[in-house]
Amino acid sequence: SQQGEEDPQALSIQEGENATMNCSYKTSINNLQWYRQNSGRGLVHLILIRSNEREKHSGRLRVTLDTSKKSSSLLITASRAADTASYFCATDRDTGRRALTFGSGTRLQVQP
Amino acid sequence: GAGVSQSPSNKVTEKGKDVELRCDPISGHTALYWYRQSLGQGLEFLIYFQGNSAPDKSGLPSDRFSAERTGGSVSTLTIQRTQQEDSAVYLCASRALNEQFFGPGTRLTVL
Numbered sequence: 001s002q003q004g005e006e007d008p009q010a011l012s013i014q015e016g017e018n019a020t021m022n023c024s025y026k027t028s029i030n031n032l033q034w035y036r037q038n039s040g041r042g043l044v045h046l047i048l049i050r051s052n053e054r055e056k057h058s059g060r061l062r063v064t065l066d067t068s069k070k071s072s073s074l075l076i077t078a079s080r081a082a083d084t085a086s087y088f089c090a091t092d093r094d095t096g097r098r099a100l101t102f103g104s105g106t107r108l109q110v111q112p
Numbered sequence: 113g114a115g116v117s118q119s120p121s122n123k124v125t126e127k128g129k130d131v132e133l134r135c136d137p138i139s140g141h142t143a144l145y146w147y148r149q150s151l152g153q154g155l156e157f158l159i160y161f162q163g164n165s166a167p168d169k170s171g172l173p174s175d176r177f178s179a180e181r182t183g184g185s186v187s188t189l190t191i192q193r194t195q196q197e198d199s200a201v202y203l204c205a206s207r208a209l210n211e212q213f214f215g216p217g218t219r220l221t222v223l
Contacts, residue, residue, distance in 0.1 A: 031210055042216040043155075043203070088154055092210065099145055099171070100212060102154035 006089060006103040014111050019076040021106040023089030024069075030092050032065055033100065034074050037086045046074075046087075081112040114138070116215035118204050124221045125194055133189040133218045135204030143207035146179055146189050149217070150200045158202075161187060194222045 006023045013019055025032070031050045035043040049056045049065045049072065056063045062075040076083055086107050090100035117136045125131050137144050142163045147155040157171040161181045172178070176194075181187040191198055199222045205212040 033211070035214075043205075043214040045211050045213070048210055090155075098143070098207070099147075099157040099160055099168075100155070101157070102147075104154045105152075 006087075006106050008106060009104070010107045010109070012109040012111065013079055015079060015081055017079055017110075019079050019083070019108055019110070021074045021087050021089075021108070023072045023074070023103050025072075025089070025091045025101070025103075026070065027091070027093060029067075032063075032072050033090045033092065034061075034063060034072075035088045035090060035102075037088065037105070043088070076108075079108075079110045081110050084108060084110045116204055116206055116213050118202075118215035118218050120218060121216065122219045122221075124223065126223050127196060128193055130190065130192045131194055131220065133191075133202050133220070135187045135189070135215060137185065137187070137204070137206030138208070138213055139185075141206035141208055141213070142184065144181060144187050145205045145207070145212065146187070147203045147205065148173075148200045149203060155203060158189070191220075194220075196222045198222050 029051055031048050033048045034046040036046055037043045047058045047061055047063050049063050051067055060077045065072045086105045088105045089103045092098055092100055116138055119134045123131055144161040146158040148158055149155045159179045160168040176192045179189045201217040201219050203217045204215045
C-alpha cells in the first residue's frame with residue numbers, strides 16, 4: 001500500500017519559474033527521499049532528508065520536512081525544460097526490510 | 113561503476129504464459145528489492161533480499177509471483193500464468209546505506 005499522497009498530481013509551469021511539490025505520509029519515518037522518473041522508467045535519487053532535519057538544499061533543489069505534520073515539500077528553482085518528469089517522495093521507516101513507501105507522484109511539465 | 117541493470121527492457125506475453133525478469137544489482141550491495149509500478153502510479157513493494165537471510169515476500173500480490181537471488185547477486189522475478197493485471201513496469205533496486213539505486217525497469221505487457 002502507498003503511504004504518501006502528493007499534490008499536485010500534475011503541474012505545468014514556464015521555464016524559469018519555481019515548482020513546488022508536496023508530500024504527506026502517515027507513519028513515523030527515519031528519512032524521506034525524493035526521486036525523479038523520466039518516461040515511466042528508472043528512478044533517479046535526488047535528495048534525502050533525515051527525520052531530525054528540517055531543510056536541505058542541493059543545487060536548485062530545496063526540501064523541507066515537517067515531522068509534526070508528516071509532510072515534506074520539494075522546491076525546484078529556476079526550472080528548465082529538462083526538469084520535466086514525474087517526482088516521487090518515498091519514506092524509509094528504518095525498520096526491518098527498509099523498503100521505501102512511495103507516494104503517487106507529481107507530473108511536472110516545464111514549458112520552454 | 114555500473115549501475116543496476118535489468119533485462120529484458122520490454123516483454124510482451126500472452127495471458128497464461130510464464131515470464132522471468134532479471135536484475136543485476138550493483139556489486140557489493142547486499143540488499144535487493146523488487147517493486148512494481150502500474151501506469152501512472154507510485155511504486156509498490158514486492159520482495160526484499162538481504163544477504164543470506166530468508167527473503168521478505170510480504171509484498172507479493174499472489175502465489176503466482178516468486179523470486180530468487182542466486183549467490184547473493186543476480187535476482188530473477190518469475191510470474192506464472194500471467195494475467196492482464198500483471199501488466200506494469202517492474203523495477204529492481206539495490207541499496208547501500210540509505211540510498212536505493214534503481215534499474216531502468218522491465219515493462220511487462222500481458223495481452
